[in-house]
Amino acid sequence: MSVSRWWWVVALGLGVTGCRTTGSAARPEASESGPKQELQFDAVTVTADLELDKLNDEELFAGGTSAFAANDFKQAARYFGRLADFHPNSQHRRSSLYNAGLAHQRLKEWEEAWHRFSELADPAKGQGDALDASFRVAETQYHLERYDEAIAVLTTIAAREDLPANRRIEARVQQGVCELEAGRTDAAEATLRKAISSYEALADKDEVDDYFPAQAHFFMGELYRLHYENVKLDPAKGADKLAEDLNYKAELLLSAQGHYLRSIRVGNGYWATAAGSQIGALYEDLYAQMVSSPAPSELNAEESVVYRQELRKKIRVLLTKSINIYERTLETAERIGSQSAFVDRTRESLAKVKALLLADAEGEPVPAPPASELEPHT
Known part of the structure; x- marks a missing residue:
C-alpha cells in the first residue's frame, strides 16, 4: 500500500477533524412562482469509531494493553492508534505510538507500522524508545523493500559513538543484510566483515547479544x-x-x-x-x-x-x-x-x-x- 493510499485509509478509518458537510444541500427544483431556497447544516466532526470515541486516554491505553497481552493485535492497534491520534497531550501517547507500531508489525501491516514508528524515531540522537523506534523504522522499510532508506537509517545509528557496542553492531549487521537484499554484495561483505571485526575486538564479548555476530556470519x-x-x-x-x-x-x-x-x-x-x-x-x-x-x-x-x-x-x-x-x-x-x-x-x-x-x-x-x-x- 502506498503512502498516499495509507493516508486515505486513515482518513476513513480513524476520522479526520474538519470533514464537514457545510454549504448547499441538494435542492429541489423551485416552482415557477416561489423563490429558491437554500438549506444550511451545522459543521460536524466524523470519527468513524463511536465505541472508542467514548473512552478517555487512560481507558484507551488500558484497552490496548489488555488486547496486546491477549495477542489481539487488531484491537491493540485500534486502541493505541486512537489514543495517539486523538489525545496528543496524553502521558501515554509515546508508548501508544510505539505499541501501535508493534501491533501493526505483528500483523505484517508494514506501512502502518512504519508510520507509527517514524513519528518517534530519531536515529541520529535518539535514546530509549526513539532509538528502538529507529531500528523498527529500518525493519519496516526492509519489509517494504525500501532498502536504501533502511540502509541510511542503520548507517546513521552504526556511526554513533555514544551508543554501546551491542547497538552499533546490531545496526551494522542489519545494514549489511539490507545491502545484500539490495544486490550490493561488495558493500554487504564489507559491512558484515566490519561488524564481525568489531565483535572480535571486544574484550568482553558478553557485551553483545550473540544473535548479531551469529547473524553476521550466517x-x-x-x-x-x-x-x-x-x-x-x-x-x-x-x-x-x-x-x-x-x-x-x-x-x-x-x-x-x-x-x-x-x-x-x-x-x-x-x-x-x-x-x-x-x-x-x-x-x-x-x-x-x-x-x-x-x-x-x-x-x-x-x-x-x-x-x-x-x-x-x-x-x-x-x-x-x-x-x-x-x-x-x-x-x-x-x-x-x-x-x-x-x-x-x-x-x-x-x-x-x-x-x-x-x-x-x-x-x-x-x-x-x-x-x-x-x-x-x-
Whole structure:
C-alpha cells in the first residue's frame, strides 16, 4: 500500500477533524412562482469509531494493553492508534505510538507500522524508545523493500559513538543484510566483515547479544552461497572447463560452509539451526546439479561410462555429507529446544536425502566424509 493510499485509509478509518458537510444541500427544483431556497447544516466532526470515541486516554491505553497481552493485535492497534491520534497531550501517547507500531508489525501491516514508528524515531540522537523506534523504522522499510532508506537509517545509528557496542553492531549487521537484499554484495561483505571485526575486538564479548555476530556470519555464508549459485556447470564447454567450474563451485561451497560453521560456533540457537540447514542444502544442491548434468560431449561411450561411475562415487559422498550435517543440525535444535522454519525444512530434507542415498546404494559401501572436510574454509 502506498503512502498516499495509507493516508486515505486513515482518513476513513480513524476520522479526520474538519470533514464537514457545510454549504448547499441538494435542492429541489423551485416552482415557477416561489423563490429558491437554500438549506444550511451545522459543521460536524466524523470519527468513524463511536465505541472508542467514548473512552478517555487512560481507558484507551488500558484497552490496548489488555488486547496486546491477549495477542489481539487488531484491537491493540485500534486502541493505541486512537489514543495517539486523538489525545496528543496524553502521558501515554509515546508508548501508544510505539505499541501501535508493534501491533501493526505483528500483523505484517508494514506501512502502518512504519508510520507509527517514524513519528518517534530519531536515529541520529535518539535514546530509549526513539532509538528502538529507529531500528523498527529500518525493519519496516526492509519489509517494504525500501532498502536504501533502511540502509541510511542503520548507517546513521552504526556511526554513533555514544551508543554501546551491542547497538552499533546490531545496526551494522542489519545494514549489511539490507545491502545484500539490495544486490550490493561488495558493500554487504564489507559491512558484515566490519561488524564481525568489531565483535572480535571486544574484550568482553558478553557485551553483545550473540544473535548479531551469529547473524553476521550466517549472511557471510549467504554471500558465498550466492556466488556458488552463479557458477553454472555446462558440459557443452568440454571436460576441462567442466572440471574447472566444478572445482571452483566446490571451493565456494566450502567457503560458504566455513562461515555457516562460524555462525554455529557463536552459539545462538536460531542462527545455528539456520546455518546447519543451509550447509545441508548446499550439498543437496550440488548433488542435484551433478546428477542432472550430461557427460561432456567429447567423451566416447566407454569414457562416458567411466565418467558416470566416478561421478556416482562423488555424488554418494555429497549425499552422506548432507545427511551428516542435517542430523547434527536437528540434534542441536532438539538440545536447545529451537523451533523454526529451518528446523521443519531440515527434517524434510533429511528424509529426502536418505531416500536418495538408499535408492543409489545398490549394495555398495557408503564412504564416510573425512572430518577435515567439515573444517571452515575462507
